[in-house]
Amino acid sequence: MNDLVHTLNLRKKTKQQFKKARKPNYVNAKLDVPKGLYEKCPNCKEAVHIKQAYENMFLCKHCGEHFRMRAVDRINFTIDPGTFVEKGLGYITLNPLFQDGYAEKINEYKEKTDIDEAYIYGYGKIKGVPCVIGVMDSYFLMGSMGSVVGEKITRSFEYAMYKRLPMVIFTASGGARMQEGIYSLMQMAKTSAAVLKHSEMGLLYISVLTHPTTGGVTASFASLGDIILAEPNSLIGFAGPRVIEQTIGQQLPEGFQKSEFLKEKGFIDKVVHRNDMKNTLYKILYMHRRY
């Protein structure tokens, strides 16, 4: 009898899992930010009402600081309502190097964020102009790039090539995923090659760097956009600030590796406020339309 109950339970469980995998429910996704009703702004240390921040596009109403954002919210704010079709579902992250605790960690984050990896992409329209949009989610293991993220990014470029559409990617990542070791490193070459192929078809690729974009992502597809935009005051660089401080043995100056700094040095085309992002993207896409 017990066996029967056990099997039934198991069956129920797997059914639920499949249900979940087939139809992700982002609406009830728990946010990492709101531990309470109010959150402290990292820039001006003022208390910010979470619900208000959401309505205000995750901007601090006191100082205009851009908070980190879930990928789904980003899509909601950027893409015309009702036009987004997510592609490339059903990827399962494995544990290629058999690291302790990696599989559990992935499952934990899957439950917490309700997406199956740190990157989602699909077809969408920005003010009526079609494009392929990809967004990295820094709440999923710091948006790190492992095998699945690398594969999905490559796929999104291939999908854009197949549909002959421009590509827009919002990056937010801590770099390559350490737990997958050498496989993560190879994703850098893989995604760069995908950018090359996409670019050779004469298609547009806009990369939007958001806080934080570091490590292997900066050193691959994020820096290769035809047009590179960035959000104000976001950390963008290859080596992390702590690593640099350890190496040179002194404090870094204020504003080092921030987007304004990089614009000054000539590595970013434009720093765009979140309120203007959709409009700017639309204008650029409109200027590159091909019909």
Add this chain to the structure above:
Amino acid sequence: MDILQKERKIRELEAKIDELDNDVLINKLKDEIESYKREAMTNLSAWDRVLVARHQHRPTACDFIDFIFDEFIELHGDRQYADDHSIVAGLAMLNGVSVTVIAQQKGKTLDENLARNFAMPHPEGYRKALRLMKQAEKFNRPIITLIDTPGAYPGMGAEERGQGEAIARNLLEMSGFTVPIVAVVIGEGGSGGALALGVANKVLMLENSIYSILSPEGYATILWKDASRASEAAEAMKLTSYDLEELGIIDEIIREPLGGAHFNKEETYENTKKAIVEALLDLSGFSPLELREKRIDKYRNFGFFQRFNYDNLGGVKR
């Protein structure tokens, strides 16, 4: 007891030979050393290989270049900012064929290492490499890269001059070249610094070299918050040549003499030269476009995951 201590013991025993004057005793001691060496130096652990790869007397890129190539003309500068001394690059002849060689050079003494920045390139180094690779593409020369770096240099200047962009550009351009590219990991292959010269048709690796996403120390610090567990991390990271061949990341292992390249340098150079020539011969059968497609396809297939395909259902609409 790690490999360096074992090596020290062997050196001590070898020093004893000079003190002896009896032939019988000398031969006996020699046999003893030989058998000890065989016992101690086979089946090295991952951490031992890390230590050998970083060994002070391990031959550097310039030694390899001197032996393998008949002539070598070093070329300098990235035409934009400066010349990076951690990357040695230029034209060379290999068995009568002209090739472009790009190598990361470690120093042997502290002064040399400071001048070479411990083989950690700055952005101008990658740009120099890219300039010479484009030149090789123009004149249809095969490209040979020798990789030996702990990683890209994490400094202020490097960030200001766009380290990430320089590496990314190298990855993109290297996947697009139509000439054969052979990369040889001769020592440490660390993170983006190594990959920026490592997008190749054939990736060869010396037996006791390592190739990884970051140093074992860094890995232990990030994941376990404890840098002293580096030896454990080395085991877990799968960074030795044998592991990487199993994972399909590299194409071929170049044998080293017992105990590491520094025990018999000539033999190492000889093996490396043979492997490079063979790899180039293998690649000579392909047309330029085939070479390019093969390279892109090779990197396209790296990754370890599973997938249920929902795309044929038309995606999920929200």
